[in-house]
Amino acid sequence: MSTLLEISGVNKSFGGLQALDDVNLKVNEGTVHAIIGPNGAGKSTLLNAIIGKLVPDTGSVMFNGQDMIGVQPHQINQHGISRVFQTPEIFGELTILENMMIPLLAHRDGAFKPTLWARSDAQADILEKAEHYLADVNLWGKKDVHSASLSRGDKRRLELAMCLSQDPKLLLLDEPTAGMARADTNNTIDLLQTIASRGITMAIIEHDMHVVFSLSQRISVLAQGHVICEGMPEEIKTDPRVREAYLGGAEV
Numbered sequence: 723m724s725t726l727l728e729i730s731g732v733n734k735s736f737g738g739l740q741a742l743d744d745v746n747l748k749v750n751e752g753t754v755h756a757i758i759g760p761n762g763a764g765k766s767t768l769l770n771a772i773i774g775k776l777v778p779d780t781g782s783v784m785f786n787g788q789d790m791i792g793v794q795p796h797q798i799n800q801h802g803i804s805r806v807f808q809t810p811e812i813f814g815e816l817t818i819l820e821n822m823m824i825p826l827l828a829h830r831d832g833a834f835k836p837t838l839w840a841r842s843d844a845q846a847d848i849l850e851k852a853e854h855y856l857a858d859v860n861l862w863g864k865k866d867v868h869s870a871s872l873s874r875g876d877k878r879r880l881e882l883a884m885c886l887s888q889d890p891k892l893l894l895l896d897e898p899t900a901g902m903a904r905a906d907t908n909n910t911i912d913l914l915q916t917i918a919s920r921g922i923t924m925a926i927i928e929h930d931m932h933v934v935f936s937l938s939q940r941i942s943v944l945a946q947g948h949v950i951c952e953g954m955p956e957e958i959k960t961d962p963r964v965r966e967a968y969l970g971g972a973e974v
């Protein structure tokens with residue numbers, strides 16, 4: 723199985739605080755890899771280092787054989803890394819369809835050009851694609867609904883459709899079920915399982931262990947900026963170091 727993302731010897735300090743401490747982590751192609759750990763462990767910092775939002779002090783982030791250190795976030799995105807944020811990044815005042823068209827137009831034109839927004843002749847191909855991606859996440863029927871009125875689960879579906887339209891090689895998910903009711907969480911798990919079954923590689927940060935164990939093939943555990951262990955879900959569940967990291971020995 724080939725390695726899609728390889729993080730080696732990554733360090734990052736904020737003043738005197740070492741947020742990432744010699745992080746080594748490999749994500750294999752076609753797998754769902756969870757990154758878990760207690761609050762403040764460094765998970766978001768690591769994600770930000772992968773998407774180019776912050777530059778590590780030392781170390782390398784190799785994606786698909788290319789070093790991503792110093793590469794701008796939008797270029798990293800063009801290399802095939804797409805991030806789904808904890809809070810869905812969609813425009814509430816726009817409809818589902820209008821939101822969906824933004825990444826499609828940006829992808830087609832190299833950047834989002836508002837002047838082309840209103841030209842229907844410039845949009846026929848885009849509408850066809852929008853239907854495809856929205857139908858894929860069961861939102862085509864709601865295409866004219868304003869996004870602000872959607873449930874968290876539907877917002878997440880929309881954001882996933884927007885990410886998938888960029889044809890990512892690696893989908894990074896930052897707490898995809900945060901703040902969701904159990905029914906929405908389960909629907910999101912089903913949707914992510916469907917996406918994973920198509921072979922899209924995912925790295926997921928998540929606190930909800932039901933979500934983690936439902937989706938992932940590999941799990942890395944971060945504590946105090948360091949990967950304290952890595953393995954298959956069954957190994958992680960029983961690893962005493964993981965219990966120790968979470969509330970000094972509580973069940974994970």
Ligand SMILES: Nc1ncnc2c1ncn2[C@@H]1O[C@H](COP(=O)(O)OP(=O)(O)OP(=O)(O)O)[C@@H](O)[C@H]1O
Nearest residue numbers: 736739740741759760761762763764765766767768
């Ligand atoms: N920009 C920053 N400036 C200073 N300190 C920061 C910054 N970003 C993160 N930190 C600190 O680095 C440490 C790791 O934070 P990070 O947000 O990566 O942890 P996390 O594992 O994502 O936590 P949580 O699960 O609570 O979101 C924390 O102590 C945090 O306060």
